[in-house]
Amino acid sequence: MAHTLEEIARLAGVSRSTVSRVINDHPNVKPQVREHVWQIIRQVGYQPHAAARSLATHRTQIIGVIIPESVTTLFADPFFSLFLSGVTTACNEKRYNLMLSLFNGPDGPGGMYERILHSASLDGVIVASATVDDPLIPRLLRDCIPFVMVGRHPDERVPYVDVDNVGGARMATEHLIRLGHQRIGIVTGPRNMMSGRDRLEGYKEALQAHRIPIDESLIVEGDYREGGGMAGARRLLAASPTAIFVASDVMAIGVLKALRQEGIDVPGDIALVSFDDLPIATAVEPALTTVRQPIGRLGSLAVDVLLSLLDRPPQLQAVADKIVLPTELIVRASCGAMR
Amino acid sequence: MAHTLEEIARLAGVSRSTVSRVINDHPNVKPQVREHVWQIIRQVGYQPHAAARSLATHRTQIIGVIIPESVTTLFADPFFSLFLSGVTTACNEKRYNLMLSLFNGPDGPGGMYERILHSASLDGVIVASATVDDPLIPRLLRDCIPFVMVGRHPDERVPYVDVDNVGGARMATEHLIRLGHQRIGIVTGPRNMMSGRDRLEGYKEALQAHRIPIDESLIVEGDYREGGGMAGARRLLAASPTAIFVASDVMAIGVLKALRQEGIDVPGDIALVSFDDLPIATAVEPALTTVRQPIGRLGSLAVDVLLSLLDRPPQLQAVADKIVLPTELIVRASCGAMR
DNA sequence: TTGTAAGCGTTATCAT
DNA sequence: ATGATAACGCTTACAA
Numbered sequence: 001m002a003h004t005l006e007e008i009a010r011l012a013g014v015s016r017s018t019v020s021r022v023i024n025d026h027p028n029v030k031p032q033v034r035e036h037v038w039q040i041i042r043q044v045g046y047q048p049h050a051a052a053r054s055l056a057t058h059r060t061q062i063i064g065v066i067i068p069e070s071v072t073t074l075f076a077d078p079f080f081s082l083f084l085s086g087v088t089t090a091c092n093e094k095r096y097n098l099m100l101s102l103f104n105g106p107d108g109p110g111g112m113y114e115r116i117l118h119s120a121s122l123d124g125v126i127v128a129s130a131t132v133d134d135p136l137i138p139r140l141l142r143d144c145i146p147f148v149m150v151g152r153h154p155d156e157r158v159p160y161v162d163v164d165n166v167g168g169a170r171m172a173t174e175h176l177i178r179l180g181h182q183r184i185g186i187v188t189g190p191r192n193m194m195s196g197r198d199r200l201e202g203y204k205e206a207l208q209a210h211r212i213p214i215d216e217s218l219i220v221e222g223d224y225r226e227g228g229g230m231a232g233a234r235r236l237l238a239a240s241p242t243a244i245f246v247a248s249d250v251m252a253i254g255v256l257k258a259l260r261q262e263g264i265d266v267p268g269d270i271a272l273v274s275f276d277d278l279p280i281a282t283a284v285e286p287a288l289t290t291v292r293q294p295i296g297r298l299g300s301l302a303v304d305v306l307l308s309l310l311d312r313p314p315q316l317q318a319v320a321d322k323i324v325l326p327t328e329l330i331v332r333a334s335c336g337a338m339r
Numbered sequence: 340m341a342h343t344l345e346e347i348a349r350l351a352g353v354s355r356s357t358v359s360r361v362i363n364d365h366p367n368v369k370p371q372v373r374e375h376v377w378q379i380i381r382q383v384g385y386q387p388h389a390a391a392r393s394l395a396t397h398r399t400q401i402i403g404v405i406i407p408e409s410v411t412t413l414f415a416d417p418f419f420s421l422f423l424s425g426v427t428t429a430c431n432e433k434r435y436n437l438m439l440s441l442f443n444g445p446d447g448p449g450g451m452y453e454r455i456l457h458s459a460s461l462d463g464v465i466v467a468s469a470t471v472d473d474p475l476i477p478r479l480l481r482d483c484i485p486f487v488m489v490g491r492h493p494d495e496r497v498p499y500v501d502v503d504n505v506g507g508a509r510m511a512t513e514h515l516i517r518l519g520h521q522r523i524g525i526v527t528g529p530r531n532m533m534s535g536r537d538r539l540e541g542y543k544e545a546l547q548a549h550r551i552p553i554d555e556s557l558i559v560e561g562d563y564r565e566g567g568g569m570a571g572a573r574r575l576l577a578a579s580p581t582a583i584f585v586a587s588d589v590m591a592i593g594v595l596k597a598l599r600q601e602g603i604d605v606p607g608d609i610a611l612v613s614f615d616d617l618p619i620a621t622a623v624e625p626a627l628t629t630v631r632q633p634i635g636r637l638g639s640l641a642v643d644v645l646l647s648l649l650d651r652p653p654q655l656q657a658v659a660d661k662i663v664l665p666t667e668l669i670v671r672a673s674c675g676a677m678r
Numbered sequence: 679t680t681g682t683a684a685g686c687g688t689t690a691t692c693a694t
Numbered sequence: 695a696t697g698a699t700a701a702c703g704c705t706t707a708c709a710a
Contacts, residue, residue: 050390100427283565
């Protein structure tokens with residue numbers, strides 16, 4: 001069942017090299033011969049041996065998706081499913097394969113990092129939502145491993161795909177302002193994630209643009225998890241906001257629960273806008289008004305950017321691609337605009 | 340940065356073979372030499388070249404997770420995140436790598452199947468929730484590719500890990516019966532998935548055990564998606580059930596929505612029990628009473644079974660492992676037991 | 679246009 | 695216990 005180039009060559013009455021050329025679509029093969037060889041290949045169902053090929057070409061046709069431990073607890077989030085679905089789809093199209101790694105821990109020498117990234121088994125990697133200070137990034141940079149981040153990174157040299165978090169958060173906040181709110185609270189994302197910072201920034205920008213003073217007691221830090229949302233809501237209550245911008249849908253679920261426990265009506269007493277537009281956004285009552293980000297698109301785009309990086313001469317790899325996708329405000333019930 | 344065995348050998352003043360033996364923990368190496376070689380390896384940060392190794396050993400240390408197209412639309416489900424999280428964790432421990440493939444379409448010769456499974460790039464595969472008649476399974480069997488299914492399969496020869504769907508569904512239904520319900524509807528999973536059939540079977544068993552006649556008008560087929568839940572609920576209403584067993588949490592969300600639209604109170608007018616216990620189960624109002632299945636555990640178990648299959652002599656590979664994990668009923672608000 | 683032959687970096691067999 | 699040496703299956707100059 002497992003044939004080799006050699007065998008195909010024998011069957012076709014040509015040399016190994018010719019078969020190799022046929023397989024790799026090299027120009028210099030007589031059309032007749034080419035067709036004949038293909039015929040045999042199809043007939044016996046020959047498939048080139050991946051490892052042998054990699055050994056010769058120094059390419060594996062595999063890209064990695066790395067999800068650092070720091071966000072591993074978020075992995076169960078639908079966000080990652082959606083993202084991975086975009087990545088795999090793009091990989092299929094491009095005939096690349098995808099290796100998935102959850103990186104756990106600082107991992108010394110001989111750890112996962114070396115094993116995966118220094119064994120030449122990956123052509124490049126996509127790093128999904130690392131924290132700003134994740135030690136992984138400097139290492140990848142130092143080792144000249146082609147990679148793309150999902151979510152921007154302060155370091156100039158890091159290529160990334162991202163959504164317009166600042167703009168999205170601004171939109172969300174302005175929406176609340178337009179609805180007449182002045183005391184708008186925010187449950188932010190983690191401060192060590194760029195998206196967390198950016199969404200906070202967008203919130204501030206919106207307030208400033210409308211000359212609403214920024215009140216620190218209306219700003220509490222969350223962790224993108226339900227628990228963080230609940231805790232955040234409770235702390236926020238002390239500052240008596242009339243509306244809250246929650247930096248993720250999952251946290252918004254937590255906020256909703258906390259408010260319900262307190263007997264506070266949403267959107268009657270407090271209006272809510274969040275971020276992501278995951279499927280759960282419409283599963284809860286009231287349905288969440290939220291900033292939609294194209295998560296699947298982000299995944300496939302990450303693949304595109306990485307692959308374009310890969311078949312670019314080394315000197316051009318130095319210019320880092322930076323792509324930012326727009327977001328969209330989806331108005332539903334939780335903001336109170338529907339009434 | 341990328342060293343070779345040869346270099347290490349030179350630096351250590353030994354032969355390639357000795358270094359190879361050291362790396363692979365072969366017995367016949369003088370302890371002194373062994374330590375010395377390790378020292379150098381660590382010092383220069385040597386990492387064996389994966390492809391070269393595979394070429395020589397016919398092993399890649401990579402296992403695949405295949406999710407067939409038939410369920411690709413379900414991929415965004417938190418189920419897969421949870422499952423993958425279990426798989427990756429187990430892989431990390433076992434120092435295996437994970438390749439993720441979404442199989443789309445029937446895919447003729449030269450398609451994804453051949454490319455991935457006949458290029459010797461995978462040691463084995465985990466097939467996640469295929470339909471009963473998925474053509475992938477016979478092919479894997481025919482090609483003698485080591486694999487494990489998640490969810491049982493009618494073919495005797497197929498090794499699998501599964502949860503006790505029948506038992507879980509029986510528990511759920513009996514719970515409703517115990518609460519006094521007699522007209523219990525069911526929104527099933529797809530008939531072409533084993534879990535769909537099994538959960539229906541459990542439902543029937545419970546009714547029979549309590550001498551409640553099975554009423555076909557109380558049985559409607561769903562698709563494990565929210566839309567299927569909504570449609571199912573609406574069709575079920577004609578048969579005026581006082582309770583519904585929904586074969587998945589996601590569908591239960593749909594059922595909840597449909598009932599809400601009709602002004603029907605849950606659990607007041609109709610009680611609900613579902614299956615999965617995904618995080619959303621507690622995000623909705625009322626929180627879902629549901630059958631918990633250990634999804635992450637299922638993933639890591641699939642890895643264990645597959646790996647044990649891999650280092651088993653071929654003749655022993657013929658005996659198919661079949662493992663079934665228990666489920667647990669989690670009582671919350673939707674069944675009305677809390678009141 | 680085609681074939682020959684030298685790698686690619688390991689492991690494994692066989693001597694020693 | 696250690697070292698040559700031949701695979702492993704492919705790509706790619708280089709020759710023809």
